[in-house]
């Protein structure tokens with residue numbers, strides 16, 4: 525389950541997530557993309573940033 529985080533750039537709670545890129549996966553035969561994906565940072569869906577703080581419950 526996705527948990528909301530506070531985005532310092534958008535000044536709001538967002539659901540951060542990672543997008544699996546099938547095109548890159550196929551181009552790199554998956555071998556190099558899988559470890560890259562596992563260590564990839566979750567990103568804000570709005571500003572694409574990764575500057576997060578814990579979600580602020582009073583702003584939900």
Ligand SMILES: [Zn+2]
Pocket residue numbers: 531532533534535538568569570571572573
């Ligand atoms: Zn953001």
